Amino acid sequence: MAFYSILFEKTEDRIKTEAIEAPVFFLDLNLDQVIEAIVAGRQEYNLKPFFYTSLGDIKAINYRQEIMRDLENKVLFDIITSFAEKMRAMRTHLTLADKLYYKYQKERMFLDAISIYCDAVNCLAHDLSLIELKSRGFLAFREYLANYAESIHFTSLLTETKKLLDDLGSVKYSLLIKGDSVQVRKYEPGIDYSVEVEETFEKFKQGAVKDYQAEFSDGISMNHVEARVLDFVTKLYPDIFSNLDDYCARNANYLDETIGVFDREIQFYVAYLEYLAKLRQAGLKFCYPQISMESKEVYDYEGFDLALAHKLINENSSIVCNDFYLKDKERIFVVSGPNQGGKTTFARTFGQLHYLASLGCPVPGKEARLFMFDRVFTHFEKEEKINNLRGKLQDDLVRIYDILDQATPNSIIIMNEIFTSTTLKDAVFLGKKIMEKIIELDLLCVFVTFIVELASLSEKTVSMVSTVVPENPALRTYKIVRSPADGLAYALSIAEKYRLTYDYLKERLKS
């Protein structure tokens, strides 16, 4: 099987023109935050277009899921990370070679860049040959890379690079600075006087003290005095430096294009997995969803909102997971209950799961089955106040009309708290009307609303409620359940509060 791309199995799958704009529902689902966090620190790869384009068929999704699963192997992940680091270092060297002023500095940077590239290719080829791979994508790439690494073109590049580096490494010289004169001459061996002085005072060593070493600008560029010294050094070693000139002239186009593209595209997986790692560390689960074209009996257990989880982990707060499932004819979650109880989060989770699954990514939850949607539509009440309520209601209805007009039975609609600023009578009336349309379309929907009447409109609706601790309604559990749960009341005595009763204290003093 010929290797084409690590993101797309077939040439025709490739994105024709890479999307620059995020899909419209990104903002409502907080997917903009999720993707921003995933690609953070990887601007050079320009990964966003990959995350802005969902895949249209299950085969394409499977191709990526296989690769992602392979990469879950820590060993392979580290192999790829180290390859990426080297390629990054290579690019840094090329940029520097451009910027530097003195010829022999430019040439040395270029030589180093190629040396890093050779090392990156060789290591990757070697490491991949030792590891078990299952995905079609990786298997094809491994074969491609092995052939390349053995090609005459590559092996002779490698030999030549090594030889030059060894030669330059062997260059040594002496410098005598006296007054305003500098003498550059052949190397003379001798002892390191600094060490001798240090040894004399060894006995006084008392542990860490201040470092008095002057910091020299670590910049790679040289001043004109250093440049003159280097000039004299080239005269001490003329052959080595003329070889270097020749080498640079011949190898301007050393980089293999397929490898260059792989280096970028593989970051789609690496970035996503690295993002997951932090969440997994906090005990959150991810799974590879089963994707169905036909069945709308979707479910996810222990799911959560990625954007919120990411934020809470940074604040060291705990994250509440939620389950959902739809059976038989059930299509629509109608979510109601107290505010700040996690309703919107639940709605976003549902949308995020489906979208991420369509990219070929693992999703939050320990087990999931999701639907192969054609489009996602969201309508979230905007926070900004508009004075003209009638104008707002009209805008809302126009938007909802557009959505219902474009939606097919294979679409997903997520509605969040619409009609909050109309009269209750209007809201109930409009809500029912819209719900009827949705029911008719037989599509998957999450409908967050204060209109409890909508919850029991049809056999397709499922009522979900955000819950609180009954004794203390100010306490949210952030659990969204099919039916409200009961809590138990208990009073704490003041000593118990401080865990200072005999039993508590015995327990505390155990360790």
Added chain:
Amino acid sequence: MKAFLMYRDRDLDLQRELPLNEPALTQDLELNTLFNAMARGDNFIFEVARKTVLSSLSDLDTIFYRQDILKDCLKNPLIAKDIYDLAVESIESKNKHYYWFFGSHASPSSILSTSVAMMQTLIVFLKKLKNMAEDHADKFESVGFTTLFEMLKRELSDEYFATIQNHLKELKFRNGVLMAAELGKGNKGTNYVLRQSSDQKQSWLARIFPRKPPGFTFRIPPRDEMGARALGELKARGINLVANALAQSVDHILSFFNLLKTEMAFYIGCLNLHGYLAEKGEPTCFPLPVAPGERRERFNGLYDVCLALSLKQRVVGNDVDADDKDLVIITGANQGGKSTFLRSIGLAQLMMQCGMFAPAESFCANICDGLFTHYKREEDVTMSSGKLDEELSRMSDIADNVSTNSLLLLNESFAATNEREGSEIARQIISALLEKRIKIFYVTHLYELAHGFYDKRMANAIFLRAERQADGERTFKIIEAAPLETSYGVDLYNSIFRGSGIAH
């Protein structure tokens, strides 16, 4: 080179964190009075005393090691003072003579020249110290001092001083700076290694007809300032390491003197305190610590050293034998000396566990793993429920930190609520702590609590009482006796109100 006057094999670390309950200990035991007496106005000694007294030792060996050194100091107070003064003076020399204070932009050559000069000065102090060691070695018996003196004689020989002088001369670079280099990143020179200039060792013949290695020479034109700076930097790369090595050596020698000063400061503090007490005629003794697992608390003439330091007259000492006891409950008259007694227990324990003498005629106790105090706080009496909250919260902090063989001093704890509730809370807490083998001294008015424990006839509990004579006069003596129901508040009332003529 190490002083090792506080530990057999390690330095005193002033940066070590004090126990979390340090503020409570300082307040409850009035430790600042003790530290002030040790410091006699010297802030440095105050700090060393504070850190040392509050960082209790838990091993017998180190306690005896310090006791022996302290005994030597008590025998030779003037020499001890001389050693301390020499250390102080050597450290101050850096402020007096040189600006030992390099900004981040100091060049290696200025660092080097300052270090050479500073080193010349420090050598003089090292020689003085070595002479002291040679002159007084026979007057000291402790392992600590004899080891230090022998080390000084061994390490600081005359030949060694001569070697140092040679280096200091060479480091003036009369013949230029010679170094070797290689090509590094971007073909820029790197790995500059300083060489000893060979000219010194050449014969006169070689000097007249030098065997010139093949080379190229260039000069920086007089007006090329950038070039001069660049050349300076190149040279700086060559001498960077040696400048650093010498400057660090200066710092090492300074920190040797600093350690000597720090460790001696503790003993000078002990000498100061001893002076005050001896002047007043208060007794002191070297306490006998025993292993943490044992239960010992036996003393004669134990007094509250802080009270002794603030009163003109002599203070009352107590004799108690509470060996094999885990729980000591102290009841009795108000103003009868209970709090003073409790404080004297804590102070003596701390003083013993830092290697100091004890304020008693004799004192023997087991070492404790952590000393904790839970005192009734006089402040925030506004809300009684808030106050119990506050007391419990402090108790909870203690529960987080106590361990087997800790010593806990409770003073009127849990009196913030009514007696029944307070007693019950205290009973549960104490029972749990005793089972963890925590040693407890509890001064209390909670009769129900005290009697509850008394009725159990526990072998590991003892009950003490502030003595009151038949006429109601307090002796400030603590005696062994069962708890009484009244705490003689009437007495207090009577004496105050009668005195002011209000009572009838």
